[in-house]
Amino acid sequence: MSEAIFDAISKAVTEGEEVEADRLVEQALEAGLAPLDILQKGVVHGITRAGELWKANEYFLPDVILAADAFKTAMQPLEPRLKEGTDGRRGGKYVIGVVEGDMHDLGKSLVGAMLTSAGFEVIDLGIDVPASRFIDAVKEHQPVIVGMGAYMTTTMLQMKTIISELEKQGLRRGLKIMVGGVPTSQEFADEVGADAWGKDALDSMQKALKLIGA
Numbered sequence: 001m002s003e004a005i006f007d008a009i010s011k012a013v014t015e016g017e018e019v020e021a022d023r024l025v026e027q028a029l030e031a032g033l034a035p036l037d038i039l040q041k042g043v044v045h046g047i048t049r050a051g052e053l054w055k056a057n058e059y060f061l062p063d064v065i066l067a068a069d070a071f072k073t074a075m076q077p078l079e080p081r082l083k084e085g086t087d088g089r090r091g092g093k094y095v096i097g098v099v100e101g102d103m104h105d106l107g108k109s110l111v112g113a114m115l116t117s118a119g120f121e122v123i124d125l126g127i128d129v130p131a132s133r134f135i136d137a138v139k140e141h142q143p144v145i146v147g148m149g150a151y152m153t154t155t156m157l158q159m160k161t162i163i164s165e166l167e168k169q170g171l172r173r174g175l176k177i178m179v180g181g182v183p184t185s186q187e188f189a190d191e192v193g194a195d196a197w198g199k200d201a202l203d204s205m206q207k208a209l210k211l212i213g214a
C-alpha cells in the first residue's frame with residue numbers, strides 16, 4: 001500500500017495535479033506513513049521527474065510551473081510533521097536562501113525541509129536574496145551554517161561575493177558555509193571557499209550534520 005501511495009503522490013506532483021497531490025499526502029499521513037518517506041519517495045521523486053522531463057524536452061515551461069505549484073501544495077501538510085520531535089536545538093540555526101536574481105525555489109525549499117526534519121532551526125530568507133540580506137541575517141541570527149542556492153550559471157557567481165563579504169566583516173569565524181544548486185559542484189564549492197557542497201537534499205542534510213560534528 002505504501003509504495004502505491006508514494007507512486008501516486010510522485011505522479012500527481014509530476015503532472016501538476018495540485019489538489020490530488022495534497023489529498024494523497026494527507027491520506028498518507030493519516031495512514032501513519034513516515035513524513036520523511038512521503039517527502040523523499042513521493043514529493044521529491046515527483047519533482048525530480050518533472051526536472052528530467054524538462055531536460056528531455058518533453059516538458060515545457062507551463063508543465064514545470066504546474067509541477068512546482070503541486071510540489072509547494074504537497075509540502076504544506078508535510079512541513080509541520082517534519083518538524084515534530086525536533087525543537088530546533090539539536091542542529092542549531094541554519095540560514096538558507098537563494099541568491100539575488102534567481103527565482104528557483106524548489107531545491108532550496110526541499111533542502112530546508114530536510115534540515116528541519118534533522119533538527120535544525122531553519123531561517124528561510126526566500127528567493128532573490130541580495131548579499132546584504134545574507135550578511136544581515138548572519139548578524140541577526142548568528143547561525144551555525146549559512147546555505148546559499150543558485151540555479152543558473154549567471155547567478156552562482158554571487159556566492160563568492162557573499163563569502164568574501166562575510167570574511168571581510170569578520171563574520172566567518174565559527175560559521176560554516178554550504179552551497180548548492182544545479183550548476184554548482186564540489187569543485188565550485190572549493191573554489192569559492194565554501195565548507196561543503198550539497199548534491200541533493202539528503203546529501204545536504206548529512207553534510208550539515210557532519211559540519212556541526214553531529
Ligand code: B12
Pocket residue numbers: 047048050051054055061064065068096101102103104105106107108110111146147148149150151152153154178179180181182183197198199200201202204
Ligand atoms: C523548475 C525550473 C524552473 C521553474 C522554477 C519554479 C520554482 N518555483 O522554483 C521556472 C519555470 C519558474 C523556471 C524559470 C527559469 N528558469 Co529554470 N529550471 C527549472 C528546472 C527544470 C528544475 C529546477 C528544480 O526545481 N529542480 C528540482 C530541485 C528539487 O532540484 P535542484 O534545484 O537541483 O535542487 C537540489 C540540489 O541542487 C540541492 N540544492 C538546491 N539548492 C540548494 C541549496 C543549498 C544551500 C544546498 C546545500 C543544496 C541545494 O538539493 C536540492 C534537492 O535535492 C531547471 C533544470 C534543472 N536541471 O535543474 C531549470 C533551469 C535551472 N532553469 C533555467 C533557466 C534558464 C530559467 C529561466 C531563465 C527561463 C526563462 N527563459 O525564463 C527562468 C529564470 C527565472 C529566474 N530569474 O530565476 C536553466 C538555467 C541555465 C543556466 N543559465 O545555468 C535550467 C538549468 C534549465 C536549462 N537547462 O536550461 N525554471
